[in-house]
Amino acid sequence: MGEWGLLSDPWEPRRGLREGRFRLTSVELTVTNWCNLRCRHCAVGESLVARDPERLPLDLILRRLDEVETLTTLSLTGGELSGSAEVLRSWITPLLQYAKRRGLQTQVNTNLTFDLGRYEEIAPWVDVFHITWNYRDEGHFHRTVWGHGREGASPAASRKLFRRIIENARALAAQGRFVSAETMVNLETAEHLGAMNRFLAEIGCRRHEVHPMYPVDWAADLPVLPLAAFRQAVVRFLQERDPDLWVLFGTFPFLPCSPLPEDQALLRAIAAAPNVSVRNCPDGKNRVNVDLFTGAIRVTDFGGMPPLGDVRTDRLEDAFRRWQQHPRFQPLNCHCPEVGCTGPNLLVAEMYHADVDFRRQRAVLQAGT
Numbered sequence: 001m002g003e004w005g006l007l008s009d010p011w012e013p014r015r016g017l018r019e020g021r022f023r024l025t026s027v028e029l030t031v032t033n034w035c036n037l038r039c040r041h042c043a044v045g046e047s048l049v050a051r052d053p054e055r056l057p058l059d060l061i062l063r064r065l066d067e068v069e070t071l072t073t074l075s076l077t078g079g080e081l082s083g084s085a086e087v088l089r090s091w092i093t094p095l096l097q098y099a100k101r102r103g104l105q106t107q108v109n110t111n112l113t114f115d116l117g118r119y120e121e122i123a124p125w126v127d128v129f130h131i132t133w134n135y136r137d138e139g140h141f142h143r144t145v146w147g148h149g150r151e152g153a154s155p156a157a158s159r160k161l162f163r164r165i166i167e168n169a170r171a172l173a174a175q176g177r178f179v180s181a182e183t184m185v186n187l188e189t190a191e192h193l194g195a196m197n198r199f200l201a202e203i204g205c206r207r208h209e210v211h212p213m214y215p216v217d218w219a220a221d222l223p224v225l226p227l228a229a230f231r232q233a234v235v236r237f238l239q240e241r242d243p244d245l246w247v248l249f250g251t252f253p254f255l256p257c258s259p260l261p262e263d264q265a266l267l268r269a270i271a272a273a274p275n276v277s278v279r280n281c282p283d284g285k286n287r288v289n290v291d292l293f294t295g296a297i298r299v300t301d302f303g304g305m306p307p308l309g310d311v312r313t314d315r316l317e318d319a320f321r322r323w324q325q326h327p328r329f330q331p332l333n334c335h336c337p338e339v340g341c342t343g344p345n346l347l348v349a350e351m352y353h354a355d356v357d358f359r360r361q362r363a364v365l366q367a368g369t
Helices: 058-066 085-101 116-125 138-145 155-174 190-202 227-240 261-272 316-324 346-352
Strands: 026-030 073-077 105-109 128-132 179-185 207-212 246-250 276-279 287-291 296-298
Touching (some): 073 085, 085 116, 179 190, 190 207, 207 227, 227 261
Parallel strands (some): 026 287, 073 105, 179 207
Antiparallel strands (some): 287 296
């Protein structure tokens, strides 16, 4: 594989580029702000609630989606969207069915900690079951998922949840469902990526997404992994992973325009590795997020960005165009077609590449390329 921005990936922003301009091809809906876990690294932790308020009318959301003629993918996120059977039947299922009627690719973000039947109920309309896997073992799972509350949770209860995730992932994979697991690279996972990858392959996951940890919300006070340590972790990971499991690096902080020889060596290693790709970040390049409670239209569901509009009064494409004209987007409004790179994610750029204007950067091409 070894490609930057693999074009067969439906969420890849380059698929929507026309005449050098990004188009809105992907929408993410925040369907719930309730979750049964309290993960230490949660990027939306400050939004979690004990009980969801009333959502906006479903027909309003469907009308707004109808207006996006270029739409190709729909993602549903939370919170934990499988926690309520009523939400699954009244919101998740109708949205997924709408998407499939339009021929869209769909993804649901879930922790897989509830009964398998809940996932089987929506499986006919789901292309990707997207889970988080930041856990080395049962003990680490216990410390991680209750890292921001519920100190009284017992190791036995955590063990039950941990094993249910594994059992559900195995079962869905055995039924032919596409299970994709995301790992955030931080101080607690960096040295264990290879072992985590091999385990995910063992339970039937079809893809392993590897991202930086976003230092926002509950993770805001966690230490950011320095780029040198991140680079070393990726080098070791490429050596230790299962080569048959697709690895997708997302919001990757190492870019083809880097002048550092060690970054260029890493990118060459990734390009040469089988079943490895780098996804350009969809946030703000071809995707917006819509909060079904407040109506807020944002670049992403986390990170503290102010709304670009309100779904009750604004077309999604109008809000998307506002971001394309926003001062924070301009330094990231770049594209090196010779290597298929559309620049960094906003949070990653501000975390690792502050004050860099990527419009002035060009890919470093090796002799003979």
